[in-house]
Amino acid sequence: ESYDMGGHDTYMHKEISEQAEAVDRVLRGRIDDRFSTVHLGGLNLEPGEARRVRRIKILGCGTSYHAGQIGAGLIEELARIPADAEPASEFRYRNPVVDPDTLYVAVSQSGETYDVLAAVQELKRKGARVLGVVNVVGSAIAREADGGTYVHAGPEVCVVSTKCFTNTVVAFALLALHLGRIRDLSVADGKRIIEGLRRLPGQIDEILKTEPEIKQLARRYADAKSMLFIGRVRGYPVAREASLKLKEVSYIHAEAYPASELKHGPLALIDPSMPTVAIVPDDDLLEKNRAAMEEIKARSGRILAVAHQPQEKADDTIIVPKNENELDPILMGIPLQLFAYHTALALGRDIDKPRNLAKSVTVE
Ligand code: G6P
Known part of the structure; x- marks a missing residue:
């Protein structure tokens, strides 16, 4: 952990700020x-061989x-191959059916997460073809x-993953x-x-320039005891990652939740004290x-939207630049990394080393 913080107060802030150059690296x-x-x-x-693949199964943990x-969404949209992702830990304990026409993809920042490694070893033992989408070389x-493929995010020190997440998604876009x-x-x-x-990269820089406004928003929402994140199809995994980031x-x-x-449940929780990020x-x-x-407004819920244009139903909207529909998820999570960071800062948390968490979990 001797990497220079380069004038940032935390590695998380440094790593969020490095994303334009990191994405440039994975494309280069x-x-x-x-x-x-x-x-x-x-x-x-x-x-x-690529033409014979009938399904893609992606395995990883956490972010x-x-x-x-x-x-998986990018692969389905661009390559029209059925694809889904599953926590590696679940996969390896459920005696999965290993199918010769399925291509397996293991995703990991560290390349050392035990559950992912064990899943890869089990798959290989059964003769499956496994690709890695990994950050740490070797x-x-x-x-x-x-x-x-390596994701070339560069060293990531903060326990919670930001720039490696973005680069991993871009690496998947390349694979797709x-x-x-x-x-x-x-x-x-x-x-x-x-x-x-x-x-x-240019659009990421534009998002990062809105940090002062995101900081203000984070301070306004930091008193919440609980928050709901919603998205649909392309937006749902973005909501899941943003929710994980905030809680970590x-x-x-x-x-x-899918919007x-x-x-089918979450509406029962909505009241003025439970904000929703959409x-x-x-x-x-x-x-x-x-x-x-x-629906949320009708129940007096507060809404923070991340959108491409102002949303009149939302109390606050973070506007992000528009890209191709398929690539929008790459950008929409970035302001919410800053949102999580500034919320944690306002609450005085140990940002680079959240309690009870480790950067890589190399044991069962
Ligand atoms: C831990 C870290 C997470 C990370 C996950 C998977 O839980 O705290 O930030 O996403 O492990 O790690 P990996 O190195 O396999 O991506």
């Missing part, structure tokens, strides 16, 4: 404009699991996997684009996604998300 040297695709040198997956959930999971272009993603769509990826660093209870499930991208589900906010 990989984009192939001629064929509107990307090259991922270490994948070890021939086009013929890496959430990055994998967004990754780590156990990277060595054990058949191939994969690569698989998509081997399968049915058109040249035009490949080009559209590449242009979107190239816009990310601020110790405020937070729960994420579509509000009426992920509201400007996509085909905008009206549905607005309707969910209306």
